[in-house]
Amino acid sequence: MTLSTADQTRPSEHQILVNLGNRYVVFASQNSMPRSMDFDPEKDSEILPRVADESDVAGHRIAETLRVSGFETVNPPKAYDEGWDVELVDAKGARVLVQIKVAERELKQKDVVKYFEFLAKAAGKGQDAQIWNLTSKN
Numbered sequence: 001m002t003l004s005t006a007d008q009t010r011p012s013e014h015q016i017l018v019n020l021g022n023r024y025v026v027f028a029s030q031n032s033m034p035r036s037m038d039f040d041p042e043k044d045s046e047i048l049p050r051v052a053d054e055s056d057v058a059g060h061r062i063a064e065t066l067r068v069s070g071f072e073t074v075n076p077p078k079a080y081d082e083g084w085d086v087e088l089v090d091a092k093g094a095r096v097l098v099q100i101k102v103a104e105r106e107l108k109q110k111d112v113v114k115y116f117e118f119l120a121k122a123a124g125k126g127q128d129a130q131i132w133n134l135t136s137k138n
Contacts, residue, residue: 014027014028014068014069014070014071015027015028015037015038015039015068015069016028016066016067016068016069017038017039017044017065017066017067017068018061018062018065018066018067019061019062019064019065020061020062021061024044024065026039038069039067039069044067059085059100059101059102062085062100062102062134063075063085063086063100066086066098066100068088070090070091071088071089071090071096072088072089072090073086073087073088074086074087074088074089075087077097077098082097082122083099083118084097084098084099084129085098085099085100086098086100094128095127095128096128096129096130097122097127097128097129097130098129098130098131098132099118099129099130099131099132100131100132100134101115101131101132101133101134102134102135103133103134103135104135105135106135107133107135111133115131115133118131119131
């Protein structure tokens with residue numbers, strides 16, 4: 001689930017390469033298809049030390065290895081002190097701040113309210129921002 005302050009970046013059209021624990025994964029929605037894949041996990045990933053418990057390093061590894069089609073990833077972002085994990089910069093210089101949340105449960109209403117308040121604060125500063133919520137629950 002992605003919550004965003006701006007529609008101009010069209011999060012649903014991103015293709016994302018990221019390391020989740022001990023494996024690389026490419027995420028893409030139907031909105032980014034049928035174009036070809038922007039990433040090949042075999043060619044575009046780096047070998048990282050294996051971890052015994054993937055959940056121990058999930059947030060860190062995601063921020064460290066994140067690649068988004070059409071964007072350069074800045075980690076840590078310039079606004080790091082404000083709680084952002086990654087900054088995405090497109091070819092035109094547009095910037096999107098991303099906060100990555102990793103949880104073992106689905107979002108609750110109080111989480112959504114808190115996230116929207118955080119996004120409203122960013123929007124008030126003129127920042128384009130997104131919160132990515134990844135859960136391990138199937």
